[in-house]
Amino acid sequence: MEDYGACAIELNLSCPHAKGYGMEVGTDPALVRSIVSGTKDAVSIPVWAKLTPNTHILNEIGRAVEDGGGDAIVAINTLKAMVISPEFARPFLSNRFGGLSGPAVRSVGVRDIYDLYDAVSIPLVGVGGISDWRDAAQYIMAGARAFQVGSAVAKEGPEVFGKINRDLLDFMRDHGYGRISDMVGAAHD
Ligand SMILES: Cc1cc2nc3c(=O)[nH]c(=O)nc-3n(C[C@H](O)[C@H](O)[C@H](O)COP(=O)(O)O)c2cc1C
Secondary structure, eight states, X not given: OOOOOOSOEEEEOOOTTXXXXXXXXXXXXXXXXHHHHHHHHHOSSOEEEEEOSSOSOHHHHHHHHHHTTOSEEEEOOOEEEOOEETTTTEESSTTSOEEEOSGGGHHHHHHHHHHHHHHOOSOEEEOSSOOSHHHHHHHHHHTOSEEOOOHHHHXXXXXXXXXXXXXXXXXXXXXXXXXXXXXXXXXXX
């Protein structure tokens, strides 16, 4: 495979509206394992797998990533959703379904990271509805070692990253957390 100078590959096994890839393959543990291990064989940089919340076997899928040699799990992608136009009595999106993101999905993402933390040993990256330090802290305390920000960048601009980091640092100082790793999984018994 071509070396593009990336520091990691993030496999999207989770897009909710793609035909033949994304969530369609990402909800089958055997396929997930083979995609991850095939990618690992083909590249020399870390391979992360991004998982979908649209499944009741997330832990099994997480273990398939780990068994396939995946270096980290990113969760969550969007929730499969739809909007219907009452005037036209038709789905609003031509594809019928789309992906729900932003604050509405945060509690789902936090719970998924919380579950995965007990199911796998590889690092977790939290994403879904993070727009401030409190959201990020929830993901970290659920078990994420890092977090990503999607929709909030579109709404608030790239400044949101600096703001989250500064405010998170203030929180950590006030509560005696010296480093992120001191907070990882703190919400577990
Ligand atoms: C417009 C849009 C495009 C997206 N495209 C991708 C994509 O190409 N690959 C991917 O893995 N996730 C994609 N996502 C999912 C986001 O990366 C993220 O997992 C999800 O939106 C939840 O995070 P957020 O609430 O911070 O946006 C997309 C989300 C949105 C809203």
